[in-house]
Amino acid sequence: MSPTLPTHVKLVEVGPRDGLQNEGALIPTADKIRFIQALGKAGLTHIEATSFVHPKAVPQMADALEVLASLDLSSNSPITYSALVPNLKGLERAIDSGVKRIAVFTATSNSFTQKNIGMTVAESLTTFETVVQQALAAGLSVRGYVSTAWVCPYEGQMPAESVRDVTEALFNMGVDEVSLGDTIGAATPVQIQHTLSVLLNKHPNYLSALALHCHDTYGTALANVMAGLQMGISTFDASAGGLGGCPYAPGASGNVATEDVVSLMDRLGINTGVDVTRVVEATALMETLLGRPLTSKTYQRLRTVKTESCV
Ligand code: HMG
Numbered sequence: 001m002s003p004t005l006p007t008h009v010k011l012v013e014v015g016p017r018d019g020l021q022n023e024g025a026l027i028p029t030a031d032k033i034r035f036i037q038a039l040g041k042a043g044l045t046h047i048e049a050t051s052f053v054h055p056k057a058v059p060q061m062a063d064a065l066e067v068l069a070s071l072d073l074s075s076n077s078p079i080t081y082s083a084l085v086p087n088l089k090g091l092e093r094a095i096d097s098g099v100k101r102i103a104v105f106t107a108t109s110n111s112f113t114q115k116n117i118g119m120t121v122a123e124s125l126t127t128f129e130t131v132v133q134q135a136l137a138a139g140l141s142v143r144g145y146v147s148t149a150w151v152c153p154y155e156g157q158m159p160a161e162s163v164r165d166v167t168e169a170l171f172n173m174g175v176d177e178v179s180l181g182d183t184i185g186a187a188t189p190v191q192i193q194h195t196l197s198v199l200l201n202k203h204p205n206y207l208s209a210l211a212l213h214c215h216d217t218y219g220t221a222l223a224n225v226m227a228g229l230q231m232g233i234s235t236f237d238a239s240a241g242g243l244g245g246c247p248y249a250p251g252a253s254g255n256v257a258t259e260d261v262v263s264l265m266d267r268l269g270i271n272t273g274v275d276v277t278r279v280v281e282a283t284a285l286m287e288t289l290l291g292r293p294l295t296s297k298t299y300q301r302l303r304t305v306k307t308e309s310c311v
């Protein structure tokens, strides 16, 4: 293994939130819980379970409270569950739920942020100052997202300097991790590395607290993960089955599939603590529940191997 690659990678499973938020048909709460449990059995220790957003904005997340009520949110649990929170109302609901980790989410582009959460980027950062302060005071930990970190569906290519500035603002207010989103899956590996260089040249100490969140519109998400890995990034968001998308980002397709990331790390000799065959079982469950085929490469391959071994 190349000495420059990390030896351990943390995966943040976003399937129950990003993966399901774009599904048109409402998935019964009990099925979401089964999916989350299957992901936990695969060894995923960070699972973004739901969102405290307006139910009209994302109807699929209306059952956030019920989903979290069925999970072990205690500090003894080996799994950290988290939920998206866009404002103080969302924080109030999150605190009531007992969830211990939240994620605030903004972007580099005003057009996207306006459509997504009804605020400019600057307004979102002002809102989050209070949200993060109150969340930390209530004993919660906070992650931050910077969406459209490379390309905005409305404004096109975004400057790396904007990513740097928004990331700085989030860390300065007290988030412990920032996930950079290739929201519409349009970045190339070279662009991933350029933006990371601009950010890390000024703030080398951010490295261990940065995550990459790659959507897979053009099939380059796994290449982008590799590009991040080569820059020393060791936290990646992924979604079982490659599900996902944002209702306010036209053109956004699924996330990089968890099973594809785990399989890549396994073959690179990098430890994730996740059992790829169990992730495939979670994907198979969701495929059955959704009633349509899920097509990640690793899922197709391991499902075939299983079928072959049964013959
Ligand atoms: P708004 O309508 O501007 O909210 O929505 P408002 O503050 O004007 O309030 C209007 C009403 O909404 C009030 O109720 C509030 O109480 C209620 P009323 O007094 O009229 O009865 N309200 C809420 N209810 C429940 N939960 C809340 C909440 N806030 C206000 N949190 C808002 C603003 C932010 C709520 C809305 O635009 C929204 O929910 N947006 C969420 C959009 C979303 O979830 N997008 C997908 C996630 S982001 C993503 O996918 C990208 C990511 O994956 C990374 C990447 O890929 O790049 C993270």
Ligand code: MG
Pocket: 018, 181, 183, 213, 215, 244, 245, 246
């Ligand atoms: Mg996303």
